Amino acid sequence: MGLVDMMKILIVEDEKAIRELIDMQLTLAGYDCQTAEDGVIGANLIEANSFDLILLDIMLPGVSGFELMDYIRPTKTPVIFITAKHEVSDRVKGLRLGADDYLVKPFDMVELLARVEAVLRRYHKAESVMEIEGVTIDFDAYRADKNGHKLELTAKEFGLLSLFVHNKNIALYRDMIYERVWESDFDGDSRTVDLHVQRLRKKLGWEHCLVTVFKVGYRLEVPK
Amino acid sequence: MKFSLKLFLWTISIVAATLAVGGYYIVNSMFQTSLARETKQVMDESGIIRFGFEISALNIPYKYEHLQDQDIARIAQRLDTGGENRYVRICGEDSVPLYASEGFPTGSVSIKGDMDQGFEDGGSAKELAYRIIPIDRRYYIQTAATLGIIDRSLSLETLTDITNVFTEREAGFSIYRRVCIVILICEGIIIFMSSYWLTRPVRFLSVAAKKMAKGNYGARAKKISSDELGSLTQDFNEMAMSLEENVYQLQEAARAQEEFVGVFAHELKTPLTAIIGYADMMRSQKLEEEKLLLSADYIYQEGRRLEKLSFNLLDLIVLKRTEKPTGTFHTKAIFEYIRDTFSKFDVNLRIQYEECEVYGEMSLIKTMVANLVDNAVKVSEPSGLVEVTGTASDSRYTFTIHDCGCGIPPEHLSRLTEAFYMVDKSRSRSRHGAGLGLTLCAEIARLHGTDLTIVSVVGMGTTVSFNLEVLNNE
Numbered sequence: 001m002g003l004v005d006m007m008k009i010l011i012v013e014d015e016k017a018i019r020e021l022i023d024m025q026l027t028l029a030g031y032d033c034q035t036a037e038d039g040v041i042g043a044n045l046i047e048a049n050s051f052d053l054i055l056l057d058i059m060l061p062g063v064s065g066f067e068l069m070d071y072i073r074p075t076k077t078p079v080i081f082i083t084a085k086h087e088v089s090d091r092v093k094g095l096r097l098g099a100d101d102y103l104v105k106p107f108d109m110v111e112l113l114a115r116v117e118a119v120l121r122r123y124h125k126a127e128s129v130m131e132i133e134g135v136t137i138d139f140d141a142y143r144a145d146k147n148g149h150k151l152e153l154t155a156k157e158f159g160l161l162s163l164f165v166h167n168k169n170i171a172l173y174r175d176m177i178y179e180r181v182w183e184s185d186f187d188g189d190s191r192t193v194d195l196h197v198q199r200l201r202k203k204l205g206w207e208h209c210l211v212t213v214f215k216v217g218y219r220l221e222v223p224k
Numbered sequence: 225m226k227f228s229l230k231l232f233l234w235t236i237s238i239v240a241a242t243l244a245v246g247g248y249y250i251v252n253s254m255f256q257t258s259l260a261r262e263t264k265q266v267m268d269e270s271g272i273i274r275f276g277f278e279i280s281a282l283n284i285p286y287k288y289e290h291l292q293d294q295d296i297a298r299i300a301q302r303l304d305t306g307g308e309n310r311y312v313r314i315c316g317e318d319s320v321p322l323y324a325s326e327g328f329p330t331g332s333v334s335i336k337g338d339m340d341q342g343f344e345d346g347g348s349a350k351e352l353a354y355r356i357i358p359i360d361r362r363y364y365i366q367t368a369a370t371l372g373i374i375d376r377s378l379s380l381e382t383l384t385d386i387t388n389v390f391t392e393r394e395a396g397f398s399i400y401r402r403v404c405i406v407i408l409i410c411e412g413i414i415i416f417m418s419s420y421w422l423t424r425p426v427r428f429l430s431v432a433a434k435k436m437a438k439g440n441y442g443a444r445a446k447k448i449s450s451d452e453l454g455s456l457t458q459d460f461n462e463m464a465m466s467l468e469e470n471v472y473q474l475q476e477a478a479r480a481q482e483e484f485v486g487v488f489a490h491e492l493k494t495p496l497t498a499i500i501g502y503a504d505m506m507r508s509q510k511l512e513e514e515k516l517l518l519s520a521d522y523i524y525q526e527g528r529r530l531e532k533l534s535f536n537l538l539d540l541i542v543l544k545r546t547e548k549p550t551g552t553f554h555t556k557a558i559f560e561y562i563r564d565t566f567s568k569f570d571v572n573l574r575i576q577y578e579e580c581e582v583y584g585e586m587s588l589i590k591t592m593v594a595n596l597v598d599n600a601v602k603v604s605e606p607s608g609l610v611e612v613t614g615t616a617s618d619s620r621y622t623f624t625i626h627d628c629g630c631g632i633p634p635e636h637l638s639r640l641t642e643a644f645y646m647v648d649k650s651r652s653r654s655r656h657g658a659g660l661g662l663t664l665c666a667e668i669a670r671l672h673g674t675d676l677t678i679v680s681v682v683g684m685g686t687t688v689s690f691n692l693e694v695l696n697n698e
Contacts, residue, residue: 015498017494017525017526018497018501021498021522022501024505024515024519028505028509059490084494105493105494106493106499106500106501107497107500108500109501109505167508169510170508170509171509172508
């Protein structure tokens with residue numbers, strides 16, 4: 001896991017429940033998190049520390065998220081906006097102010113992790129090459145090797161692999177897997193997911209760690 | 225066609241027609257008068273000549289059996305001294321001219337034959353007749369008379385040039401035409417300017433109406449007269465004002481609606497995000513027991529918040545459609561309910577009331593007072609004083625809820641009853657507040673025909689009051 005363990009993320013969010021939720025999820029995923037409940041505390045933390053990523057709520061009491069961007073921009077820290085608004089104008093404003101991505105409430109854990117991972121990778125803060133259970137995965141080249149041999153993976157299988165390695169030790173539900181990898185609504189037919197997971201398991205030789213969660217889906221189990 | 229142009233054209237045509245008819249009548253009547261005068265003169269002269277001829281003929285001695293042609297000519301020559309304009313001719317039997325003045329217009333029709341039939345324009349007698357004839361572009365009065373001479377059948381003709389009468393008429397017409405044109409031009413300029421000036425209010429109205437049609441509801445027409453057009457302008461402006469007001473209200477309502485939807489979405493999404501997030505984490509990961517309990521607690525709390533939000537919203541929707549309550553209740557029930565409900569809280573609750581029967585829906589008033597007392601308790605320090613009083617005066621019964629809490633800054637006061645408006649967001653969130661309590665209270669108050677009166681001093685406390693109508697037992 002290497003660098004990921006040391007990734008420092010600042011969460012600025014006034015809702016306690018959501019602040020702790022993001023904190024808990026990112027900590028579980030192996031990030032080092034700090035939280036701020038309003039813009040002033042956030043600004044102080046930004047001045048005193050250096051972060052790899054900032055998750056910023058737009059509707060903050062006191063100093064708003066948009067205003068806080070003025071503090072963040074000089075540090076060149078990537079920012080993901082958290083917004084409850086679906087309006088395009090708000091998102092455009094956020095992106096124009098220098099945000100790298102946005103997260104619309106409500107969001108689920110996988111989406112949060114995926115966006116964090118994507119932004120970090122864009123900034124080359126996350127590794128584009130990962131080694132896990134004897135398999136080397138190069139996300140930029142869309143390529144996976146085992147024992148020096150290139151594995152022949154289809155696009156969907158590579159997507160599956162990517163999803164699993166980014167959500168280690170997390171039970172991934174079939175509907176969620178389908179929505180993420182196939183990018184369409186799950187229609188209740190789970191055989192597509194099962195078929196692909198079984199083929200992937202066989203190709204990688206991951207029968208021991210890519211386990212089936214009864215009645216739910218699959219989980220990639222790796223020692224922490 | 226423009227109204228001012230229409231006005232101009234109509235007026236100018238009427239003036240022109242009047243001038244033409246009137247002028248023609250005047251000139252023509254003058255002409256008729258001079259013509260009649262000339263005619264009379266000519267007739268008189270003709271009569272004199274006839275008379276003179278007959279007298280002269282009688283005085284000629286009878287040498288012959290009848291009057292000789294040369295005698296006739298002689299007499300005629302003597303009598304023909306009337307001037308340049310008059311010509312005389314005497315014809316014998318078979319219309320043979322026996323005498324004609326020098327320059328008697330040749331080509332003139334002999335009048336003899338006509339005389340037998342009578343002239344068209346006068347003189348039925350065979351003795352004397354006249355007519356007006358044009359010869360070679362000149363006008364003459366021709367007279368004819370039978371001369372009563374023994375043995376001879378003679379006729380006397382005179383021809384008098386009256387062209388000048390006709391020329392005068394032509395000249396009259398020509399002068400009158402020129403005068404008319406000058407009058408019409410002057411008149412035209414005046415009418416054009418005045419019709420342009422008179423229709424100015426209409427043009428102002430049109431400009432204002434066009435502006436309004438383009439969405440500029442602040443446009444007004446300038447009022448420049450006090451006549452019907454002026455009052456029309458005033459009516460238009462009044463209409464525009466009420467229209468502008470309506471549009472403004474509609475825009476305000478739309479804006480408020482939009483804001484409500486936006487805030488509502490936010491209020492809904494925050495608990496939903498927490499519930500979905502924690503549940504997702506619990507179902508996908510093996511959590512330590514501490515984290516598991518924490519997550520479950522968040523789900524519970526946020527669920528409660530959603531519950532409260534939805535109930536409050538439902539109440540609001542129902543209240544908006546409720547008719548004004550007509551029931552009555554005793555105020556004692558309200559205060560006893562408040563005493564029961566809030567006695568377990570850590571506040572110094574002081575309740576003082578007069579018993580009275582008032583108009584209103586008890587359950588709604590109960591909700592309202594409980595909400596207000598709940599707010600008061602929330603802002604109070606532990607063991608802080610909260611006073612709930614009910615006083616009757618005349619026909620109104622006043623409920624007052626007073627606390628000694630932190631108070632509300634004046635800039636927040638006007639917006640307190642707006643949906644989802646929270647003075648201290650994190651503080652009310654921690655108590656599952658959704659920002660709908662005062663909105664609900666204000667709505668209940670409105671339903672009962674009263675208002676929430678909120679008086680607050682920062683650092684001193686807040687007093688909220690409203691009143692209800694007392695039931696008159698007498």
